[in-house]
Amino acid sequence: MRKKIVAGNWKMNMDYNEGLSLFSELINMVKDEVTGKQQAVVCSPFIHLHSLVQLSKGYTKFSLGAQNAHQAESGAYTGEISAKMIRSVGAEYVILGHSERRQYFGESNDLLAKKTDTALKHDLNPIFCIGETLQERESNKHFDVIKNQLAEGVFHLDETSFGKLVIAYEPVWAIGTGVTASSAQAQEIHAFIRKEIASKYNQQVADDTTILYGGSCTPKNAPELFAQPDIDGGLIGGASLKSRDFVDIIKVYNS
Numbered sequence: 001m002r003k004k005i006v007a008g009n010w011k012m013n014m015d016y017n018e019g020l021s022l023f024s025e026l027i028n029m030v031k032d033e034v035t036g037k038q039q040a041v042v043c044s045p046f047i048h049l050h051s052l053v054q055l056s057k058g059y060t061k062f063s064l065g066a067q068n069a070h071q072a073e074s075g076a077y078t079g080e081i082s083a084k085m086i087r088s089v090g091a092e093y094v095i096l097g098h099s100e101r102r103q104y105f106g107e108s109n110d111l112l113a114k115k116t117d118t119a120l121k122h123d124l125n126p127i128f129c130i131g132e133t134l135q136e137r138e139s140n141k142h143f144d145v146i147k148n149q150l151a152e153g154v155f156h157l158d159e160t161s162f163g164k165l166v167i168a169y170e171p172v173w174a175i176g177t178g179v180t181a182s183s184a185q186a187q188e189i190h191a192f193i194r195k196e197i198a199s200k201y202n203q204q205v206a207d208d209t210t211i212l213y214g215g216s217c218t219p220k221n222a223p224e225l226f227a228q229p230d231i232d233g234g235l236i237g238g239a240s241l242k243s244r245d246f247v248d249i250i251k252v253y254n255s
């Protein structure tokens, strides 16, 4: 059975003290209110990671993740952070291929394939993001874009390594815009992603892959999105910065 995951992506928000108080608030609320088997992940800036891992100790509902990692093992890459460093503070996930990294930092599918290999080598679970731009959707290229991002970014992996990934479908036009994909649009792409995984690997691998939806997800629209058969949770940006909203989204999976 695939995991249900609600992951927060803080992006470049929250100074150190703000981040620690938000996370403490989250832990307390989740302890009291979350009753299902869902997993919550917080992908904070690097600077918070070590302290957040410490705060989450003894509380298995929360895992921590980074938002990027370098493709090289180590070396003369001033200002960069390695997968090994991230793992060494106890983080378990890393977001790779977020559209903001693709767009503002020129990250290509080839580069992301390398980042994925290095992250996996150091025992991190990549949350691998894919998604089309508005222009690509309007010119009816969205299925091709998704297919290509998967083929070039992650389909070089063997079955065991692929099993460590979480895939996040994030239509670029829905990120931070307040425009959400309709549940039917999201389900259509999620089913397509699962079909692509099944034809590359097999049906079992496809059925076991957690596929998250991201893009203007809120407590209001999450119940309908998460009720779709191929949507296994969310990657939440803006709403993950508000403890009440984020916990309400996690609670969509309460039993």
Ligand code: PGA
Pocket: 009, 170, 174, 175, 176, 177, 178, 214, 215, 216, 217, 235, 236, 237, 238, 239
């Ligand atoms: P958003 O961001 O929820 O603010 O749209 C989602 C993301 O970029 O992961």
